[in-house]
Amino acid sequence: MSQLLFRLSKLSSRKDVLQIHKSVRLFSTSPYLTLGSIGEDLPGEGGGYIGDILLFDPAKEELVTVRDKTIPEDLVNSRLVGASHGWTFFSDRCNHNSVRICDLFNPLASKSKTKIIPLPLLTTMIYGQTKVVWNVAMSSSSPHQDNEEEDCVVAINFLGNQLSLCRPGRDLGWTNKQIPFVCSENSNLMYSKRDQRFYLPAPGGNYLCSWDLHFDSDPKFNELVFLNLPELPQFGWELLNSCFKEDHWVESPSGQSFLIKWYSNVPSKRHKDPILMVFTEEEDTKEGTRNMCCLLLEVFI
Incomplete structure (x- = not known):
């Protein structure tokens, strides 16, 4: 994993990259990491320019290049803030409350006609802010208004305790929810297709x-009960307690839930010698709790 991140950092330092994003973004239901785009300074249809889209396949550890992609003019002065279900979220650099989603980095999408769906202007809650986006999630890969099979909901988690939700093409404004704890970058927002709920691990994991998808209910809490913990000496647990930790709640295509705990020594060097602990949810979970059984303890060196 450390070798993978090193190679990504080398790619991001190339001088010929005209538009490269500060951090890689993961499509939550796609095998690719988004790296950015290399512009060829050629005019595209309806403005913008033609360039190459850079993706990375973590499973194969290969760089994927989609060539001759038209970068719409509307996105030239925007910044990438998140990705989900093959769609990327862009915020206007001049007005961070202006957000749109598009299929620019979807390798299966049209090269010449990028689909862009504008979202309502973001509204800030009291003691909240919308300048820093931590995570985004979508309940469906089809955010079109004419999609009658499923109702797509978009959720954005901001620095602080604000969660904003809307239905693209249907809602005229966002529904803002106050998260009952202060979120940070290491709290990942994800959508569970099995439970039809947006999940966010609380600090400490x-x-x-x-x-849920109705916007009008209060948040639900589940206590995570950890079973079958690995046998570590006292100094091992002390080491883990001293590390920077990220908690990621994920779901497999079959609906099985996992909690991934990522430990590293320094936040700014998370790729250096990380420790990975993976838990899976047991089926006999009681109401209000979720029993998590340790599957893996791995140290990358």
């Missing part, structure tokens, strides 16, 4: 907070 001992509780799981979730919201």
Whole structure:
């Protein structure tokens, strides 16, 4: 994993990259990491320019290049803030409350006609802010208004305790929810297709907070009970307690839930000698709790 991140950092330092994003973004239901785009300074249809889209396949550890992609003019002065279900979220550099989603970095999308769906202007809650986006998630890969099979909901988690939700093409404004704890970059927002809920691990990774798709209910909390913990000497647990930690709640295509705990020594050097602990949810979980059984303890050196 450390070798993978090193190679990504080398790619991001190339001088010929005209538009490269500060951090890689993961499509939550796609095998690719988004790296950015290399512009050829050639005019595209309806403005913008033609360039190459850079993706990375972590499974194969290969760089994927989609060539001759038209970068719309509307996105030239925008910044990438998140990705989900093959769609990327862009915020206007001049007005961070202006957000749109598009299929620019979807390798299966049209090269010449990028689909862009504008979202309502973001509204800030009291003691909240919308300048820093931590995570985004979508309940469906089809955010079109004419999609009658499923109702797509978009959720954005900001620095602080604001969660904003809307239905693209249907809602005229956002529904803002106050998260009952202060979020940070290491709290990942994800959508569970099995439960039809948005999940967000609470700081410390001992509780799981979730919201349904109706917007009008209070958040639900589940306590995470950890079983079958690995046998470590005392100094091993002390080492883990001293590390920077990220908690990621993920779901497999079959609906099985996992909690991934990522430990590293320094936040700014998360790729250096990380420790990975993976838990899976047991089926006999009681109401209000979720029993998590340790599957893996791995140290990358």
